[in-house]
Amino acid sequence: xxxxFKNVLANILAIIIIGVAFLFFFIIMIAxxxxxxxxxxxxxxxSILTINLTTQIIDSPTEEEVDLFEMGSKTTNVLIYDxxxxxxxxxxxxxxxxxxxxxxxxxxxxxxxxxxxxAIEDFKKSGKFVYSYGNIVSQASYYLxxxxxxxxxxxxxxxELKGLSTEVVYFKDFADKxxxxxxxxxxxxxxxxxxxxxxxxxxxxxxxxxxxxxxxLWGNTSTSIAKSRKIEASEFKTVVDSLYGMIPDLxxxxxxxxxxxxxxxxxxxxxxxxxVKAKDPINKISLHKYIDSYTHKNTSEEKIAVLxxxxxxxxxxxxSEIYSEKYxxxxxxxxxxxxxxxxxxxxxxxxxxxxASDEILFELQQLKKNKPLVxxxxxxAASGGYYIAMAADKIYSEPNTITGSIGVFGVMPYxxxxxxxxxxxxxxxxxxxxxxxxxxxxxxxxxxxxxxTRSVESTYKxxxxxxxxxxxxxxxxxxxxxxxxVWSGTRAKQIGLVDExxxxxxxxxxxxxxAGLTSYSVNSYPKKMSTFEQLFQDFNEDAISTRIIKNxxxxxxxxxxxxxxxxxxxxxVKMVMPFQININ
Numbered sequence: 001x002x003x004x005f006k007n008v009l010a011n012i013l014a015i016i017i018i019g020v021a022f023l024f025f026f027i028i029m030i031a032x033x034x035x036x037x038x039x040x041x042x043x044x045x046x047s048i049l050t051i052n053l054t055t056q057i058i059d060s061p062t063e064e065e066v067d068l069f070e071m072g073s074k075t076t077n078v079l080i081y082d083x084x085x086x087x088x089x090x091x092x093x094x095x096x097x098x099x100x101x102x103x104x105x106x107x108x109x110x111x112x113x114x115x116x117x118x119a120i121e122d123f124k125k126s127g128k129f130v131y132s133y134g135n136i137v138s139q140a141s142y143y144l145x146x147x148x149x150x151x152x153x154x155x156x157x158x159x160e161l162k163g164l165s166t167e168v169v170y171f172k173d174f175a176d177k178x179x180x181x182x183x184x185x186x187x188x189x190x191x192x193x194x195x196x197x198x199x200x201x202x203x204x205x206x207x208x209x210x211x212x213x214x215x216x217l218w219g220n221t222s223t224s225i226a227k228s229r230k231i232e233a234s235e236f237k238t239v240v241d242s243l244y245g246m247i248p249d250l251x252x253x254x255x256x257x258x259x260x261x262x263x264x265x266x267x268x269x270x271x272x273x274x275x276v277k278a279k280d281p282i283n284k285i286s287l288h289k290y291i292d293s294y295t296h297k298n299t300s301e302e303k304i305a306v307l308x309x310x311x312x313x314x315x316x317x318x319x320s321e322i323y324s325e326k327y328x329x330x331x332x333x334x335x336x337x338x339x340x341x342x343x344x345x346x347x348x349x350x351x352x353x354x355x356a357s358d359e360i361l362f363e364l365q366q367l368k369k370n371k372p373l374v375x376x377x378x379x380x381a382a383s384g385g386y387y388i389a390m391a392a393d394k395i396y397s398e399p400n401t402i403t404g405s406i407g408v409f410g411v412m413p414y415x416x417x418x419x420x421x422x423x424x425x426x427x428x429x430x431x432x433x434x435x436x437x438x439x440x441x442x443x444x445x446x447x448x449x450x451x452x453t454r455s456v457e458s459t460y461k462x463x464x465x466x467x468x469x470x471x472x473x474x475x476x477x478x479x480x481x482x483x484x485x486v487w488s489g490t491r492a493k494q495i496g497l498v499d500e501x502x503x504x505x506x507x508x509x510x511x512x513x514x515a516g517l518t519s520y521s522v523n524s525y526p527k528k529m530s531t532f533e534q535l536f537q538d539f540n541e542d543a544i545s546t547r548i549i550k551n552x553x554x555x556x557x558x559x560x561x562x563x564x565x566x567x568x569x570x571x572x573v574k575m576v577m578p579f580q581i582n583i584n
Contacts (some may be wrong), residue, residue: 041285041289041290041292041293042293043093043095043096043285043290043293044095044283044285045095045283046095046097046274046275046276046283047095047096047097047283047284047285048096048097048098048099048100048270048274048282048283048284048285049086049087049090049096049098049099049100049285049287049290050099050100050101050102050284050285050286050287051099051100051101051102051103051116051144051286051287052102052103052286053075053102053103053104053105054075054076054286054288055075055076055078055083055103055107055286055287055288056075056076056077056078056107056108057077057078057079057080057083057106057107057108057109057112057113057116058077058078058079058080058310059079059080059109059112059308059310059346059348059378059379060079060308060309060310060311060346060348061079061308061524061526061527061528062308062310062311062319062320062321062526063077063310063311063320064077064528075107076286076288077288078287078288078291079524080108080112080115080116080378080504081306081346081504081505081508081522081524082291083112083115083116083119083287083291084115084116084118084119084503084504084505085291085505086287086290086291087099087116087119087120087122087123088119088122088123089290089294090123090290091122091123091125091126091128092126096128096285096290097128097129097273097274098128098129098130098131098270098273098274099120099123099128099129099130099131099148100130100131100132100133100270100284101130101131101132101133101144101145101147101148102132102133102134103134103137103141103144103145104134104135104136104137104138104141105138105140105141106138106140106141106143106144108140108144109348109378109379110140110217110221110379110400111377111378111379111398111400111401111489112378112379113140113143113144114220114398114399114400114503115398115503115504115505116144117143117144117147117224118503120147120148121147124149129149129150129273130147130148130149131148131149131150131151131152131266131269131270131273132144132145132146132147132148132150132151132152133151133152133153133154133263133266134151134152134153134154134157134159134257135153135154135157135263136154136157136158136160137153137157137158137159137160138160139159139160139161139162142159142160142161142225142245142256143221143224143225146224146225146228146229146256147224147228148228150258150259151229151256151257151258152257152258152259152260152261152266152269153248153251153252153256153257153259153260153261154248154260154261154262154263155248155260155261155262156248157248158245158246158247158248158251159245159246159251159256159257160245160246161225161239161240161243161244161245161246161256162240162243162245163218163222163240163241164214164217164218164221165214166210166214168192168195168196168202168206168210169196170195170196170199170200170201171196171197172196172197172198172199172200173200175197178418179415179416179417179418179419179420179421180413180414180415180417180418181413181414181415181416181417181443182197182198182411182412182413182414183411183412183413183414183443183444183449183452184197184198184409184410184411184412185409185410185411185449185452185453185456186407186408186409186410186456186484187407187408187409187456187457187460187483187484189205189483189484192205192206192209192484193409193484193574193576194409194411197411209485209486212491213402213486213487213488216400216488216490216491217400217402217488220399220400220488220490221400222236222237222240229255229256230255231254231255231256235254239254239256244256248260267282270282301339302339302341302517302519302520302521303337303339303340303341303520303521303522303523304340304341304342304343304344304508304511304512304515304517304520304521304522304523305334305337305340305342305343305344305523305525306343306344306346306504306508306522306523306524306525307330307331307334307343307344307345307346307525307526308346308348308524308525308526309322309327309345309346309347309348309349309360309385309388310322310346310347310348310349310378311348311349312349312350312351312352312576313349313351313352313353313356313357313360313384313385313388313575314352314353314356315353315355315356315359319526322349322352322356322360323356324353324355324356324359324360326526327360327363328359328360328363330525330526331360331363331364331366331367332363333525334367334371334525335366335367335370335371340371340523341371341372341515341516341517341520342371342372342373342374342511342512342514342515342517343367343371343372343373343374343511344374344375344376344504344507344508344511345364345373345374345375345376345388345389345392346375346376346378346504346507347375347376347377347378347380347381347385347386347388347389348377348378348379348380348381348385349380349381349382349384349385349388350380350382350383350384350385350405350576351382351383351384351385351386351387351405351574351575351576352384352574352575352576353384353573353574353575354384354408354459354463354573354574354575355573356384357384357387357388357575358387358462360388361387361388361390361391361466364388364391365391367391368391368392368393371515372393372511372514372515373391373392373393374392374393374394374395374396374507374508374510374511374514375389375392375394375395375396375507376396376502376503376504376506376507376508377389377395377396377397377398377401377403377489377498378398378401378504379398379400379401379402380401380402380403381397381401381402381403382402382403382404382405382486382576383405383406383407383484383574383575383576384574384575384576385403386403386404386405386406386467386497387463387466387467387575389470390466390467390469390470391470392470393514394499394500394507394510394514395497395498395499395500396498396499396500396501396502396503396504396506396507396510397489397492397493397498397500397501397502398489398501398502398503399488399489399490399501400488400489400490401488401489401492402486402487402488402489403486403487403488403489403492403497403498404481404482404485404486404487404492404497405484405485405486405575405576406463406464406467406478406481406482406483406484406485407460407463407482407483407484407485407575408456408459408460408463408573408574408575409456409484409573409574409576410452410455410456410573410574411574412438412444412448412452413440414438414439414440414441414442414443414444415440415441416441416442416443419441424441425441426439426441426442428442433447434447434448434451437451452573455573456573459573459575463482463575464478464479464482467482467497471496471497473496477496481495481497489501508522
C-alpha cells in the first residue's frame with residue numbers, strides 16, 4: 001500500500017515539475033520573441049514597401065489580442081495612425097522605390113482603408129510606382145488595391161466586387177416560440193437596436209435609414225474605385241451589378257485588372273521596375289517592419305496624446321474595449337501629465353452603457369478645461385460613441401464613418417412563459433411595494449415599465465442637451481436629426497453633427513496648432529500590453545470558453561449569439577447603435 005501511495009505522489013510531483021518546466025519554457029519563448037521584435041530594422045537600398053496578408057490594421061492598442069490558440073499566426077497588428085505615417089515617410093525615403101499591395105482579404109475597416117488609400121495617392125505624387133496583385137480578392141482588398149498604377153490578377157482568381165448590403169436578424173418568433181418575453185422601452189423611431197425583439201421584419205424607418213446609409217458609403221467607395229480604374233460610372237455600375245469581377249476574363253475586359261498573370265510573373269515585373277536581375281531576390285519590407293525602422297528616433301519632449309476608444313462602452317475596469325473605470329484613469333493621467341500638451345480622442349465605438357458613457361464624458365469635460373481636446377471618428381462613432389465626443393473642441397469625421405444614433409433604449413428579458421410550460425414557477429416575498437419590480441421569472445411590473453420609460457426619456461433629454469451645447473443648436477434641431485437615426489460622416493457634416501471631414505492625422509495637426517506646438521511627438525494611449533500580459537489578463541474559464549466558441553463558430557455568428565445571451569441587456573439603459581456594416 002505504501003508503494004502505491006509513493007508511486008501516486010511521484011507521478012503527481014512529476015506532472016507538477018513538467019508543468020512548471022513547460023510554463024517556464026513558454027514564458028522564456030514569449031520574452032525571447034518580444035526581444036527579437038524590438039531589434040532595430042535596417043531598410044535596404046532599392047526596397048519595396050509591401051502591404052500583404054500578414055498586416056492587420058487596427059484602430060486601437062486594445063484591439064490587439066494574443067490568442068493562445070493562434071500563437072503560430074504570422075499576422076502583425078499595425079495602428080492606422082502608424083500605417084499612414086509610414087506611407088508618408090516612405091514617400092521621401094530614397095531607399096523605398098515603390099509600394100506593392102498583395103492582399104486578398106484586407107483586415108481593416110472602411111475608414112482605415114480610406115486613410116491608407118489617401119496616403120498612397122499622396123505617395124504616388126513622388127513619382128514612385130504602386131503596383132497591386134490579387135488572387136481571390138475581397139471587395140475591401142480591391143478597394144485598396146485599385147489605387148495602384150497597375151492591378152494584376154491571377155488567371156484563376158477573381159474579384160468579389162458586389163456592392164454593399166446588410167442583414168438584420170430578427171428574434172421575435174424565436175422568443176415567442178420558446179416563451180421568452182422582452183420588455184422594450186426606447187426613444188426614437190429610428191432606434192432599431194431593439195427592433196429584432198419587437199418585429200419579424202424590417203420597419204419602414206429602419207429600411208429608410210439603412211438604404212440612405214449604404215448608398216452614401218457605397219457612393220464614396222465606388223466613385224473612388226471607378227476613378228482610379230478610369231471606368232465610367234454607368235459602366236462600373238453594370239460591372240458591379242453583373243458580378244463581372246468574379247470571372248478573370250471579364251475582369252480584364254471591363255478594366256478591373258490590367259493583366260492576368262501568376263505571382264512569380266508579378267515578382268519579375270517588380271524586379272524589372274527596380275532594375276534587379278531575375279535571379280536576385282527582391283528587397284521587400286513589410287509595413288510593420290518599416291515602422292520598426294524609425295519609431296525609436298522621436299525624442300521630442302512635448303507630446304500630443306492620442307487616446308484610443310475602440311469597442312463597446314461598458315462599466316468596469318477591463319483593458320479590452322471601453323471600460324469606464326479604466327478610461328477615467330487614462331483621462332486623469334493625461335490631464336496630470338505636463339508633457340502632454342493636447343489630446344486627440346480617437347473614437348471607434350457603436351456605444352453601449354449610458355451610465356458608463358456619461359462617466360467618461362464628464363472626465364473628458366474636465367480635461368478640456370486644461371488642454372485642447374480634439375476628436376477623430378473611425379468606422380463608428382454612434383450613440384454612446386457620439387455622446388462621449390461632446391466634450392470636444394473640434395470633431396473630425398471620416399466621410400464613411402457611421403455616426404449619430406442619438407437615441408436611448410432599455411431592454412428587460414424575462415422567462416415566465418417558458419418557465420410555466422416546464423413546471424417552474426416562483427413566489428415573491430418583499431419588504432417594499434416595488435422591491436421586485438423586475439424578475440426573470442415574473443417579468444416587469446406596470447410600475448417598473450413606467451419607471452424605465454421615465455429613465456429612458458430622461459437619458460435622451462440629457463443626451464440631446466449635451467449635443468446642443470457642443471453643436472450650438474436648439475433641442476428641436478438635434479431632435480429632428482436624432483431619434484436614433486444613423487448618418488454617414490458626409491451627411492453628418494451637412495447637418496452639423498461634426499465640424500470637419502478628415503482623418504486622424506488632420507485631428508492631430510489641429511490639436512498641435514491649438515496647443516501652439518511646432519515640434520512634438522505623438523504618443524498612443526492606452527499603452528500596448530506585452531504578449532505575456534495579453535495572454536494572462538483574462539486567463540479564466542469564461543475567457544477561454546469565449547475564445548473557443550468564437551474560433552469555432554466565427555466572429556459574425558458569435559456576435560448574433562451575444563445579442564441573445566447578453567446579460568447587460570437586463571434593466572440597463574443603453575446608448576448603442578443597432579448594427580454594424582462591413583465592406584468585405
